[in-house]
Amino acid sequence: xxxxxxxxxxxxxxxxxxxxxxxxxxxxxxxxxxxxxxxxxxxxxxxxxxxxxxxxxxxxxxxxxxxxxxxxxxxxxxxxxxxxxxxxxxxxxxxxxxxxxxxxxxxxxxxxxxxxxxxxxxxxxxxxxxxxxxxxxxxxxxxxxxxxxxxxxxxxxxxxxxxxxxxxxxxxxxxxxxxxxxxxxxxxxxxxxxxxxxxxxxxxxxxxxxxxxxxxxxxxxxxxxxxxxxxxxxxxxxxxxxxxxxxxxxxxxxxxxxxxxxxxxxxxxxxxxxxxxxxxxxxxxxxxxxxxxxxxxxxxxxxxxxxxxxxxxxxxxxxxxxxxxxxxxxxxxxxxxxxxxxxxxxxxxxxxxxxxxxxxxxxxxxxxxxxxxxxxxxxxxxxxxxxxxxxxxxxxxxxxxxxxxxxxxxxxxxxxxxxxxxxxxxxxxxxxxxxxxxxxxxxxxxxxxxxxxxxxxxxxxxxxxxxxxxxxxxxxxxxxxxxxxxxxxxxxxxxxxxxxxxxxxxxxxxxxxxxxxxxxxxxxxxxxxxxxxxxxxxxxxxxxxxxxxxxxxxxxxxxxxxxxxxxxxxxxxxx
Amino acid sequence: xxxxxxxxxxxxxxxxxxxxxxxxxxxxxxxxxxxxxxxxxxxxxxxxxxxxxxxxxxxxxxxxxxxxxxxxxxxxxxxxxxxxxxxxxxxxxxxxxxxxxxxxxxxxxxxxxxxxxxxxxxxxxxxxxxxxxxxxxxxxxxxxxxxxxxxxxxxxxxxxxxxxxxxxxxxxxxxxx
Numbered sequence: 001x002x003x004x005x006x007x008x009x010x011x012x013x014x015x016x017x018x019x020x021x022x023x024x025x026x027x028x029x030x031x032x033x034x035x036x037x038x039x040x041x042x043x044x045x046x047x048x049x050x051x052x053x054x055x056x057x058x059x060x061x062x063x064x065x066x067x068x069x070x071x072x073x074x075x076x077x078x079x080x081x082x083x084x085x086x087x088x089x090x091x092x093x094x095x096x097x098x099x100x101x102x103x104x105x106x107x108x109x110x111x112x113x114x115x116x117x118x119x120x121x122x123x124x125x126x127x128x129x130x131x132x133x134x135x136x137x138x139x140x141x142x143x144x145x146x147x148x149x150x151x152x153x154x155x156x157x158x159x160x161x162x163x164x165x166x167x168x169x170x171x172x173x174x175x176x177x178x179x180x181x182x183x184x185x186x187x188x189x190x191x192x193x194x195x196x197x198x199x200x201x202x203x204x205x206x207x208x209x210x211x212x213x214x215x216x217x218x219x220x221x222x223x224x225x226x227x228x229x230x231x232x233x234x235x236x237x238x239x240x241x242x243x244x245x246x247x248x249x250x251x252x253x254x255x256x257x258x259x260x261x262x263x264x265x266x267x268x269x270x271x272x273x274x275x276x277x278x279x280x281x282x283x284x285x286x287x288x289x290x291x292x293x294x295x296x297x298x299x300x301x302x303x304x305x306x307x308x309x310x311x312x313x314x315x316x317x318x319x320x321x322x323x324x325x326x327x328x329x330x331x332x333x334x335x336x337x338x339x340x341x342x343x344x345x346x347x348x349x350x351x352x353x354x355x356x357x358x359x360x361x362x363x364x365x366x367x368x369x370x371x372x373x374x375x376x377x378x379x380x381x382x383x384x385x386x387x388x389x390x391x392x393x394x395x396x397x398x399x400x401x402x403x404x405x406x407x408x409x410x411x412x413x414x415x416x417x418x419x420x421x422x423x424x425x426x427x428x429x430x431x432x433x434x435x436x437x438x439x440x441x442x443x444x445x446x447x448x449x450x451x452x453x454x455x456x457x458x459x460x461x462x463x464x465x466x467x468x469x470x471x472x473x474x475x476x477x478x479x480x481x482x483x484x485x486x487x488x489x490x491x492x493x494x495x496x497x498x499x500x501x502x503x504x505x506x507x508x509x510x511x512x513x514x515x516x517x518x519x520x521x522x523x524x525x526x527x528x529x530x531x532x533x534x535x536x537x538x539x540x541x542x543x544x545x546x547x548x549x550x551x552x553x554x555x556x557x558x559x560x561x562x563x564x565x566x567x568x569x570x571x572x573x574x575x
Numbered sequence: 576x577x578x579x580x581x582x583x584x585x586x587x588x589x590x591x592x593x594x595x596x597x598x599x600x601x602x603x604x605x606x607x608x609x610x611x612x613x614x615x616x617x618x619x620x621x622x623x624x625x626x627x628x629x630x631x632x633x634x635x636x637x638x639x640x641x642x643x644x645x646x647x648x649x650x651x652x653x654x655x656x657x658x659x660x661x662x663x664x665x666x667x668x669x670x671x672x673x674x675x676x677x678x679x680x681x682x683x684x685x686x687x688x689x690x691x692x693x694x695x696x697x698x699x700x701x702x703x704x705x706x707x708x709x710x711x712x713x714x715x716x717x718x719x720x721x722x723x724x725x726x727x728x729x730x731x732x733x734x735x736x737x738x739x740x741x742x743x744x745x746x747x748x749x750x751x752x
Contacts, residue, residue, distance in 0.1 A: 077631030134636070160638040188638065269642075295643050298713065343633055344730075346640055351726040375633060402633050433634075459632070484631070 053094035070110035088112040096123035104129040117142030121149035129155035139164035147173035155183040165191040172197040181205040185212035195221040212236025226255040237267030240275040253278040264288035283308035290316040303328040314338040319354040326358035330365025338371040356383035363390035371396040378409035384418025388425040398433035404460040407437040420445035433457035443467035447474025468492035482507040490517030505558040516548035522575035530575040531556040706737040
């Protein structure tokens with residue numbers, strides 16, 4: 001290989017499919033490092049604090065697509081205090097200085113300001129795609145800046161962000177010359193949009209393939225839009241409540257009928273049951289369906305729709321579907337790969353119409369199932385065993401029994417054996433979330449069998465440090481471990497410190513780790529940031545009032561080359 | 576009036592001590608079989624309070640929690656009333672609050688009689704009839720309010736009706752009987 005010109009080496013590298021492969025070849029020798037870094041087009045930063053932004057952009061000056069992730073996953077559930085961090089500013093500023101060719105930016109769980117979006121919009125003349133997931137800190141003014149300055153914009157995808165709505169004008173900032181849109185998703189914008197501006201934008205976007213509207217868009221506007229986009233592949237509807245005339249729905253049905261490419265449907269905000277029959281003609285061609293924002297659709301509405309969706313691969317529903325409804329899914333949707341069943345009742349130990357029976361039915365009918373998120377009222381070991389037998393192809397398995405520490409509903413036993421069966425039979429399992437009554441035994445099974453596991457989420461589980469140690473010692477590919485309300489302490493924290501260098505991060509909240517234990521970890525492992533968050537405001541109080549043996553509320557440990565971060569708020573102490 | 580001495584005697588004696596016990600003939604909206612205590616028969620299976628919450632549990636992201644608007648309006652009919660009303664079941668934490676709200680809502684239909692310092696009771700002065708809350712569930716059956724856990728009731732209830740106790744068959748035993 002050393003006799004090949006660099007262009008040839010670069011060309012060979014272009015066939016490497018993953019970031020980790022490219023990372024590996026860059027370690028071979030200095031020449032390869034240089035060739036690789038200058039030809040790298042896509043950079044993925046899983047933890048924004050693992051590396052200084054300047055260092056990342058200087059190493060890869062020709063990057064076209066940058067992905068950065070900020071807050072830990074449990075931030076989604078309000079476990080990370082506000083103002084913790086994850087600021088997009090330093091990344092956008094660094095890229096603006098060093099990577100003028102940037103075309104795509106993806107950010108997840110980060111704090112993005114309008115100023116950041118303005119800078120982004122003005123700094124990259126070839127910018128094409130902005131994807132923001134679960135971010136906050138910006139308003140529709142920032143979106144207006146993106147719309148007006150990114151002349152080549154193809155994709156604006158806003159998923160589940162907390163956006164300050166400053167009015168409908170932002171959509172009008174797309175200039176008449178902007179005709180390149182392929183994907184537009186503004187479902188998370190809370191307020192009205194200007195329907196005329198929206199219709200005109202769609203009319204001049206012949207390449208539009210994915211469009212996700214927000215709640216405010218009326219049936220009539222949706223109909224006018226769809227008349228212009230017969231090639232649409234993915235649609236998120238607007239408002240489908242029953243305040244509209246039958247005539248409006250009939251017109252909608254006739255334009256939907258022309259959308260032969262439409263494969264994926266979502267939205268259905270508070271959809272009225274009377275709108276459901278108008279969707280029937282589309283059902284046979286759908287591969288993706290998200291009905292999880294329609295609590296007004298009951299079991300019978302849902303099953304009438306789903307039973308027609310014979311090609312369905314991805315289904316998101318509310319538990320209103322009930323076990324009976326899941327049986328219909330099992331008999332109708334033989335190609336199902338991903339299922340998410342969300343709760344309609346968020347109270348602890350609230351009522352859910354979905355139990356282990358629904359899951360068993362799904363597993364026996366949908367043998368290709370590989371990704372599951374299932375909120376339910378109860379579970380049994382027997383059911384989990386059957387599910388594991390039926391569907392050995394699980395890659396992601398997330399089960400949430402609504403009541404913490406609930407045992408097997410039939411036997412009253414812990415659910416160790418059931419989850420044990422899952423990890424034993426699903427050899428490709430990469431992500432696992434558990435719930436219900438669980439002892440150290442389940443962790444023994446995980447450590448022994450879950451050899452491909454990369455992410456594990458634990459809540460209200462385990463008996464002793466041994467539990468966590470099984471996982472730390474056994475799961476060779478573990479990258480992210482997040483634990484809440486479980487009795488793991490300093491022994492577990494310090495039992496295998498070298499492991500943290502091979503992982504992205506560890507989160508522990510409401511466990512038994514102490515201040516002293518964290519200090520020991522920090523002193524043994526200088527390449528880790530050990531962040532402690534306690535309820536008390538002000539780090540000085542933490543040292544004074546709490547002795548070394550006081551428990552730490554929240555602990556976040558991650559490997560980093562950047563040292564302690566300088567943007568931490570005063571409730572975060574970095575050891 | 577003669578109610579006041581009768582009232583004070585019932586306060587200190589047990590409910591079933593005399594045939595003319597005021598509380599027995601008083602018109603109230605009350606769960607069948609329940610006394611003043613607000614424990615429903617299913618208390619042992621119900622969570623500590625209907626709104627018991629653990630931070631961040633169940634693990635549902637904020638946007639999803641906020642996206643599902645928590646309101647469920649159902650019609651309320653009272654036998655003999657000229658028009659129906661609507662209540663939002665999600666606005667109440669449990670049966671007691673719902674029944675109190677229904678009493679408030681129909682005070683124009685019933686006469687409110689103030690007895691003692693604080694208590695008010697709904698009395699139909701013309702007929703002295705007692706009303707029992709019932710609801711129509713998703714199967715179209717008419718059920719007695721109060722048998723199932725609150726959240727299950729909110730899920731299942733399609734409409735409410737205050738029926739005259741004389742219309743209701745198979746009523747659960749009441750304190751007076």
